[in-house]
Amino acid sequence: MNTISPMASRAVPGALAVAFALASVYILWGSTYLAIRFALESYPPFLLGAGRMFLAGALMYAVLRWRGVAPPTGRQWRTLWLLSIWMVLLSNGLVNLAETEVGSGLAAIAVASMPLFAGVFAMLRGRHPSRIEWVGLVVGFVGVLWLNAGSELSSSTLGLVCLIIAPLAWAWGSIWSRDQDLPEPFMAAAAQMLTGSIWMLGAAVVTGERITTLPTMSATAALLYLVVAGSIFGFTAYIWLLHHVRPALATSYAYVNPPIAVLFGALIAGERFTAHDLGAMAVILLGVGIITLAKARASKPVPSPETEQAA
Numbered sequence: 001m002n003t004i005s006p007m008a009s010r011a012v013p014g015a016l017a018v019a020f021a022l023a024s025v026y027i028l029w030g031s032t033y034l035a036i037r038f039a040l041e042s043y044p045p046f047l048l049g050a051g052r053m054f055l056a057g058a059l060m061y062a063v064l065r066w067r068g069v070a071p072p073t074g075r076q077w078r079t080l081w082l083l084s085i086w087m088v089l090l091s092n093g094l095v096n097l098a099e100t101e102v103g104s105g106l107a108a109i110a111v112a113s114m115p116l117f118a119g120v121f122a123m124l125r126g127r128h129p130s131r132i133e134w135v136g137l138v139v140g141f142v143g144v145l146w147l148n149a150g151s152e153l154s155s156s157t158l159g160l161v162c163l164i165i166a167p168l169a170w171a172w173g174s175i176w177s178r179d180q181d182l183p184e185p186f187m188a189a190a191a192q193m194l195t196g197s198i199w200m201l202g203a204a205v206v207t208g209e210r211i212t213t214l215p216t217m218s219a220t221a222a223l224l225y226l227v228v229a230g231s232i233f234g235f236t237a238y239i240w241l242l243h244h245v246r247p248a249l250a251t252s253y254a255y256v257n258p259p260i261a262v263l264f265g266a267l268i269a270g271e272r273f274t275a276h277d278l279g280a281m282a283v284i285l286l287g288v289g290i291i292t293l294a295k296a297r298a299s300k301p302v303p304s305p306e307t308e309q310a311a
Contacts, residue, residue, distance in 0.1 A: 013244045021244075024237035025253045030260030032230040033104035034269060035222045036096055042219035044209035045096035050200035052223060053088055056231030057193030064187050072183045072191050079180045080188065081195045086173030088196025091166045093203060098162035103271040108261030109147060109281045110163035115254050115288045116140040117171035125175060132294035140287020147280035185239050193231065246296060255285040255292070 039048050065071065072080060099107050119129055119137050129137065148160060182188045215223075241250035258281055265271035 018241070018245055018249075021237040021241050022249070022252075025234055025241065026256045026260060028229045028234035028237070029253055030108070030257040031264050032226055032234070033095075033099070033108045033261040034264045035225050035230065036099050036107075037104040037265075037269065038222035039219050039226060040096065040100055042213070042215035043211065043223060044204065044207075045100055046093055046200050046204035046207060047209050047211065048223065049088070049093045049096050050197045050204060052197075052226045052231060053092070053193040053200060054197035055227045057190050057197060059227075060186065060190035060232060061194060064190060069184065069187050072187065073181075076181055076183050076188075077191065077195075079182060080191045083173055083177055083180070083182075084192045084196035085199055086169045086176070087192060089199040089203060090169035091173070092196070093200055094162040094166040094169070098159045098166070100158075101156045102159035102163070103265055104269065105258075105262035105265035105271050105273060106277060107159075107163060108258045108265075109277065109284065110144075111167050111170075112254060112258040112281065112284050112288060113140065113144045114167035114171050114174075115251075115291055116144065116284075117168050118174055119291055121172050121175040129291075130294055132297075133291050136287045136290030136292075136294060138287070139290060140284050143280050143283030143285075143287060146283060147277070185242070186236075189235055189239070252292065255288045258285065 036048070043051065095107055095111065098110075116137055119133060123129055148164075183191065238250065238253070262271075262273060262278075262281070266273065
């Protein structure tokens, strides 16, 4: 395993490029929750996910192969088939299903708990959190309990179950994948979307989903937006950030996306949020922020005498 940071061999990017990439991840990924809601007007949840993931994955895979990127090996394909159960079917698929009953902004607030579950899974695999991270975990889970106790989620069993499982699955897949043999990040994402689309299609068949009427133009536009803006452009910007800035900054989308999703839901779709919903979101994001800052401090290199002298 290569232990050299991907940042080490790359030139420091300009502030404008970083700002543009961050804005892409913040806004594009924050807007996908509302786009899902619009697409669900004509497309059932798992068929929506299957179409979105297949189109995005096929386009990315074709471009990467055209550029000479090696395809996954047989062993890597087997890993990706398993990984896409967690990262595609049980995360994106269940968010789609949840949004058939709850608002897009509320779904985004619930999914914001993902880094908290990731911290717990990392601890179970031997990566023990620091004291500050423990504080963040406790604060964040208080917010999760608060959200689930008295919001719209409490009146929707399907939405509640889906929005508990979805961040759990994404967190577990994220932690588990760190120890697996995977292709380079863009190819891994493309192949994961392709395999995930098959799982989604299988779920659609099992649940009896069908498209019985001609989809509306707005729903189809939302689907294409999810393919291009959410899956291709948003993910490309995120991978670029991972290779050019500190991980804490690249992953800051986790506590920026929910407020943006809430804003889009309120301004465009007229979704209403109670003080209970917004208070729970603030507590969850506070916990996530504490964990992110703690990780940033822990990963900050201690300058050697040589670097201090050079500075």
